[in-house]
Amino acid sequence: MKEEKSEIVITSLDDIARELGLSKSTVSRALSGKGRIGAQTKARVRQYVKKAEYKPNLIARSLAQSKTYNLGVVLPADSDLAEKPFFQVFLLGVCEAASANDYDVVVTVVVEKDISALKNLVRNKKVDGIILTRLLVHDYAAAYLKRSGIPFLVVGSSSDESLVQVDTDHESACENLTSLLLSMGNRRMAVVIGSDEHAVNISRYRGYAKVMENRPEGICREIVFQNVGSKTAIDKSVEGIMKEGADCILCGDDIICSQVLSKLNAMNIRIPEDIRVASFYDSAHLKYNNPPITALEIDVKELGVIAGQSLIDKISGKPFTRRTILNYQIALKKSTQ
C-alpha cells in the first residue's frame, strides 16, 4: 500500500489537495500560514508534505505574488577591481543572509558606466531588490535605481539621505589611524590613494586630511598622491615620497599597498627602519608580508550579511536602518614600529 502511494509523484498543490481530500486553497493556507486555517488540517497537510518530499514551485509563487525572492548584487568588472577579494567575500556574506531568509542571489556586472545588464535585471523583474557593492561619486547605477523605484542599498557612504547605506566609517577610521601614527612619532606622512571617482577614496582621503590640516605644517602636497591607478603611477609616487623624505606611507587599499611594497623592495628600502607603511584596507597578502603591515581591518563577510539582511528587511516592509555603520579595527603590525 505504501508503495502505491509513493508511486504518485506529488508536484503541485492540486496533487496534495486530491490526496488529502481538501481544496488547493486550504493546502496553500496550511503551508503559508496565511489566512484562517484549522490547526488539525494544518498539521495534517504539513506532515503529508514532509513525507511526500513536496517542494512548492517558487516560480508559480513568484508569478502569483509578483515577488521573486531574489536579491540582485551588482559587481563592478573594472579591471583594477577584478582581483580584489572584497567583492567575493562580501558576496558570500550576502548569500548567507539570503539563504537564512529563503532568498537567492542573482549577480550582475557593470563595467565602468555600462549599466545595461543592471537595467535588464530590473526591467525583467528578476529580483526584488539590489545591492550596489561600490559607490562612485557620480553613480549612474544608483541614479538609475532611484528612478526605477526598486528597493536598493549601497555599500558606501554618501551625503544623499535618500540612499540606504551600509558601510564602515572610512573617514573616521582613517582619521584615527593617521593620528595614531602621528602620535607614534611620524611627522611627514605620505598618502597614496586611488581614483577619486570612488566615494570610498574620497572618504579615506578626507580622514587623512582632517588630521593633517590641524598640524602646524598642514598638508604637504608633495607627498600626497591621489588618483593613482597604474603600477607606473605608484612607482613614481613612491620615488617622489622617498625624495621628499617622508617617514611613513599610508596606502589607500591593499592592492596599492602591495605595489608600494614591491617598489620599496626594489629600491632596497627597509620597513620599518627606513620608512613606515600602513594600509587603509587589509588583506591576507599584507598579513603574510614580511614585515606584516599595519592596516584597518573590516569584517567584509559580516558587511555582506548585514547588507543582505537590511535589504530583505526593506523589501518585506520591516523597519530597516537607513545607515548602518560597521566597526573596524586598527591592526598594529611591525611595519609601523
Added chain:
Amino acid sequence: MKEEKSEIVITSLDDIARELGLSKSTVSRALSGKGRIGAQTKARVRQYVKKAEYKPNLIARSLAQSKTYNLGVVLPADSDLAEKPFFQVFLLGVCEAASANDYDVVVTVVVEKDISALKNLVRNKKVDGIILTRLLVHDYAAAYLKRSGIPFLVVGSSSDESLVQVDTDHESACENLTSLLLSMGNRRMAVVIGSDEHAVNISRYRGYAKVMENRPEGICREIVFQNVGSKTAIDKSVEGIMKEGADCILCGDDIICSQVLSKLNAMNIRIPEDIRVASFYDSAHLKYNNPPITALEIDVKELGVIAGQSLIDKISGKPFTRRTILNYQIALKKSTQ
C-alpha cells in the same frame, strides 16, 4: 493624441493585443518568432513593442515553459578559498556568457560538505543548470547533481566520463614547467602543495611527479610537501626544504607561494640567488612581487565565459563539448633566473 497613447502602460501581451486588435497568441508568436506568423503582423507588433518599451514578464514565461533562464554557480566558502580571486574573476566570465544569451546568474555557496543550499536551488527549480567551480576528489555536490538529473558542468578534471568538464590541463602544464626548470639547471626541485582532497592539487602534483620519476635520483620525499594548509605548515616545509638544500621551490598556487615568499624573506634567503621560486598558479601579487615570480598563467575570465556558454549549449540541447581544455602560458620571470 500621442500623449493619450503613452498614458496607457503596457504591461502584458493582453495590453498589446488589445491595442493592436490582435490576439494574445499572435502577439506572443510575433515576439518569440516561434510558430507561423505573418511577416507584416510580426513587424507591426515588434515596432509597437519597441515604442511602448514593453518588457515581457520572464517569470510568467518561466512558468509556462518550465525554464528559468538562470544559471547556477556554486562557490566554495571554505576559509582558505575566500581570498582567492579565481572565483570572482571566473564568475565575471560566466556573467558575460550568460548576459550574451539572455540568462542570469544565481550564486550559491557550499561550505565543506554542506551542500544544502545547492540542494535547495535545484529542488526549488531556480536554475536550468549548474556550474561547480571546483572539484573535490570525492565530490558530494557532483554526486548529488548527477542523481538529480539537472544539467551541470564542473571546472576541473576528472576521470569520470559522465561529467562535462572545463579546465586547464594542469597536469601537463605542471609537467612542462617542471621540466623547463630542470633544463635551466635546477636539480633538487622541492614542491609545496595544498590539500589532496582537491582534484586540482592531485593533477598538479602528478605533473611534477611524472617528470621527477624519470630522473636518476627520482622523487625526493624530503622536499615534497603535500596537504599543506596553514601558514605554520608552510613555514615548516620551507625550513625543511632549505635544510635539504633544494635549489628550487614549486608552489601549488598563488596563496601558498606568497606565504612561501614571506617565509623566505623572513629567513633572509634571496631569490633567485639562493633559491629559485615558481608557482603553478598566477596572481597579481606574484607579478608585483620583487622579484616577479615565474608562474603558470590561465585566462580565468575566459574559462568562465566558456563554462557559461557550454552549459547554456547543453541546456538548450545544442551540441556541446564534453571536455574543454584551455590553454595556459608559462610566464618566465626573474625568480627562476
Added chain:
DNA sequence: AATTGTAAGCGCTTACAATT
C-alpha cells in the same frame, strides 16, 4: 496553405462565498 484566434495550462495566491 498561410495566418490568426480560442482555450487550456503552467502552479501558485487570495478575495469572497459557502459551509459547519
Added chain:
DNA sequence: AATTGTAAGCGCTTACAATT
C-alpha cells in the same frame, strides 16, 4: 465565529480550431 471551498487571476506558451 471558525474553517474550508470556489473561482479568478498572475502573464505567459502552445496545441488545436477557425478563418481567410
